[in-house]
Amino acid sequence: MKYYLTTPIYYVNAAPHLGTAYSTFAADLIKRFKKMEGYDPVVLTTGSDEHSLKVERAATAAGVNPLAYTTKMAAEFISQWAKLGIDYDHFIRTSDPKHHETVRWLFERCQKNGYIYKGSYTGAYCVSDEAYVNDVAPGEPCPQCGRPTETVTEENYFFKLSAFQKPLLELYEKNPSFVKPDHRRNEMIAFVQQGLNDLSITRTSLQWGIPAPVEAHHIFYVWFDALISYMSAVKADDLWPADLHLIGKDILRFHAVYWPAFLMAAELPLPKQVFAHGWILHEDNKMSKSRGNVVRPGPIVDVVGADALRYFLLREITFGQDGSFSYDALIQRYNSDLANGLGNLASRTLTLIHQNRNGIIPDSPGAPEIAEAARRTTELTMDAFCDFNFSRGLETLWSFISVIDKFIVERAPWKLGKDSSSFAQKMLDETLYSAAEALRIVCAWVYPVMPNSARNIWIQLGMKTPIESITFADLHWGKLQAGQKIGSIAAVFPRLDASAIVKMENLEVQEKARQAELFGTAKPAVAAAAVDGASKISIDDFVKVDLRVGQVVSAERVKGADKLLHMKVDIGEEEPRTIVAGIAESYPPEEMMGRKVVIVANLQPRKLRGIESNGMIVAASLEGGKPVLAGFLEDVPVGAKLK
Numbered sequence: 328m329k330y331y332l333t334t335p336i337y338y339v340n341a342a343p344h345l346g347t348a349y350s351t352f353a354a355d356l357i358k359r360f361k362k363m364e365g366y367d368p369v370v371l372t373t374g375s376d377e378h379s380l381k382v383e384r385a386a387t388a389a390g391v392n393p394l395a396y397t398t399k400m401a402a403e404f405i406s407q408w409a410k411l412g413i414d415y416d417h418f419i420r421t422s423d424p425k426h427h428e429t430v431r432w433l434f435e436r437c438q439k440n441g442y443i444y445k446g447s448y449t450g451a452y453c454v455s456d457e458a459y460v461n462d463v464a465p466g467e468p469c470p471q472c473g474r475p476t477e478t479v480t481e482e483n484y485f486f487k488l489s490a491f492q493k494p495l496l497e498l499y500e501k502n503p504s505f506v507k508p509d510h511r512r513n514e515m516i517a518f519v520q521q522g523l524n525d526l527s528i529t530r531t532s533l534q535w536g537i538p539a540p541v542e543a544h545h546i547f548y549v550w551f552d553a554l555i556s557y558m559s560a561v562k563a564d565d566l567w568p569a570d571l572h573l574i575g576k577d578i579l580r581f582h583a584v585y586w587p588a589f590l591m592a593a594e595l596p597l598p599k600q601v602f603a604h605g606w607i608l609h610e611d612n613k614m615s616k617s618r619g620n621v622v623r624p625g626p627i628v629d630v631v632g633a634d635a636l637r638y639f640l641l642r643e644i645t646f647g648q649d650g651s652f653s654y655d656a657l658i659q660r661y662n663s664d665l666a667n668g669l670g671n672l673a674s675r676t677l678t679l680i681h682q683n684r685n686g687i688i689p690d691s692p693g694a695p696e697i698a699e700a701a702r703r704t705t706e707l708t709m710d711a712f713c714d715f716n717f718s719r720g721l722e723t724l725w726s727f728i729s730v731i732d733k734f735i736v737e738r739a740p741w742k743l744g745k746d747s748s749s750f751a752q753k754m755l756d757e758t759l760y761s762a763a764e765a766l767r768i769v770c771a772w773v774y775p776v777m778p779n780s781a782r783n784i785w786i787q788l789g790m791k792t793p794i795e796s797i798t799f800a801d802l803h804w805g806k807l808q809a810g811q812k813i814g815s816i817a818a819v820f821p822r823l824d825a826s827a828i829v830k831m832e833n834l835e836v837q838e839k840a841r842q843a844e845l846f847g848t849a850k851p852a853v854a855a856a857a858v859d860g861a862s863k864i865s866i867d868d869f870v871k872v873d874l875r876v877g878q879v880v881s882a883e884r885v886k887g888a889d890k891l892l893h894m895k896v897d898i899g900e901e902e903p904r905t906i907v908a909g910i911a912e913s914y915p916p917e918e919m920m921g922r923k924v925v926i927v928a929n930l931q932p933r934k935l936r937g938i939e940s941n942g943m944i945v946a947a948s949l950e951g952g953k954p955v956l957a958g959f960l961e962d963v964p965v966g967a968k969l970k
């Protein structure tokens with residue numbers, strides 16, 4: 328029986344970080360686990376979401392055409408996934424003509440069934456989430472991500488989402504495992520119960536995207552386009568419907584509401600399950616490119632290996648909930664669970680067999696209490712993995728590792744080896760066989776999570792069948808063959824110290840610079856020079872900059888300049904200052920009214936589009952060129968100086 332699963336397709340305006348790698352790691356794990364369960368074929372699709380407005384903007388900022396940009400970025404994803412050892416079958420790009428064809432085909436099916444109509448839309452749009460936002464006034468922050476929304480008015484094609492309230496509620500009711508975990512399902516039920524607005528699924532203002540098969544210039548809304556990629560990736564292989572869409576919780580609504588509605592409208596089978604995992608947090612926030620708190624997987628893999636990173640993320644964080652990443656926690660867990668836990672069990676067991684039995688697995692049925700513990704471990708781990716509760720499954724396996732460790736210590740094979748009585752020698756055989764057989768079983772279970780390390784130990788145990796081909800039937804106690812010669816022994820997880828963190832941090836700086844270069848967001852040389860010790864400034868230099876708190880009293884767009892806002896800013900002087908700032912793409916004028924900002928008050932005036940600007944607004948400049956205004960958490964009086 329086939330099993331078809333998907334990761335989300337990733338926006339290519341940023342390289343993979345630990346947050347985006349998380350879905351992909353988990354999907355790779357599930358693929359390997361499902362193979363062990365006996366599904367065949369098990370097919371995993373991933374890919375790149377290339378048509379979003381933010382991608383179009385990122386390409387423009389990098390000064391290249393969108394296709395050239397996305398081709399380069401998709402290649403970066405492919406090379407990162409290879410580095411992380413992801414075993415996917417299809418990488419679908421939404422710029423692929425075969426995908427365009429599927430999108431148009433699905434649209435036409437919905438249209439034929441009466442679920443598409445033409446209408447006009449005015450409202451708020453969140454560029455960051457690529458979603459129309461209901462219930463916010465123009466310019467207000469997006470309720471999902473907190474970033475500014477933009478007002479759009481367009482004549483669009485609409486999808487009659489409102490017609491699917493009842494069918495969706497029935498779907499959640501009849502098929503309780505359609506959305507997992509359960510608390511996410513409840514969220515979706517509550518969302519749909521409030522009523523559904525029809526969804527605008529084309530846009531006229533975009534160029535970069537899939538043209539809709541209609542009379543005028545309409546480009547498909549990116550989410551209509553993106554979701555269908557799950558189908559285009561396998562259209563030729565007869566694999567639809569998907570058995571599992573694995574996603575992060577922030578994109579659940581698109582998968583659990585819009586996607587089944589599109590498919591119902593097109594009279595196509597629905598995916599069997601959508602599982603929403605939580606977020607990887609770093610420095611207390613969701614790790615994301617726009618927050619600037621990302622950690623890249625590449626440098627970690629270079630220092631501790633992909634397996635250790637996968638293990639950490641899947642053991643440390645309950646799948647479905649949020650959890651934090653830190654280098655410290657990674658190294659701690661590596662040393663305690665991998666170097667001291669599994670690694671130690673492997674080297675101890677293999678060395679004892681080498682020393683006492685010339686590297687030959689002894690003939691013994693093993694100790695009944697360990698055989699029973701192994702059976703129970705397999706049962707519990709199976710339950711946990713079937714529920715996608717990987718942390719619980721791994722916890723169970725590591726408890727078993729402790730049981731075997733304790734058993735070895737109690738049996739003291741180093742003493743038994745010195746006692747030539749037949750009782751002692753029989754006990755020694757039993758001890759060594761039990762340890763080796765337990766190690767084989769642990770290894771097989773660990774394989775979906777840490778494929779390379781498991782394979783490594785498997786080969787050291789002298790196993791002849793490839794670990795990739797094992798199934799759960801092979802996990803019964805006693806399958807380890809007596810007389811088997813073990814391979815050469817080598818440490819799998821050498822201990823790490825704090826210098827590993829320094830190495831990862833240094834590599835992270837290099838990787839960040841490499842990616843900034845690649846994505847066309849590298850800062851000019853002068854910015855780089857500022858961090859160089861030679862170009863540090865003294866406090867006397869710093870106090871020359873007059874930074875003040877100001878309040879915007881009026882704001883309007885500068886005609887003919889999309890990016891510029893013309894503002895009057897009160898900084899506690901007799902008259903408000905005139906300031907022209909390049910923030911209009913992120914901050915519409917209405918949003919600036921009354922807002923407190925930080926101003927550089929003693930800059931020489933300069934003319935922008937004929938208007939003399941007397942000061943500069945301070946903002947963080949993020950990758951992609953988007954400004955984020957500096958502000959205060961507490962209230963501060965207008966005119967206050969910053970020092």
Ligand code: MSP
Nearest residue numbers: 335336337338346347376553554574575606607614
């Ligand atoms: N392109 C859309 C998905 C379309 S699927 C038809 C998208 N892309 S994304 O690149 O922004 O995010 C891809 C996935 O990464 C999402 O599932 C998202 O939840 C996940 N993550 C991004 N940051 C994350 C964390 N910090 N932690 C965990 N997952 C996170 O959305």
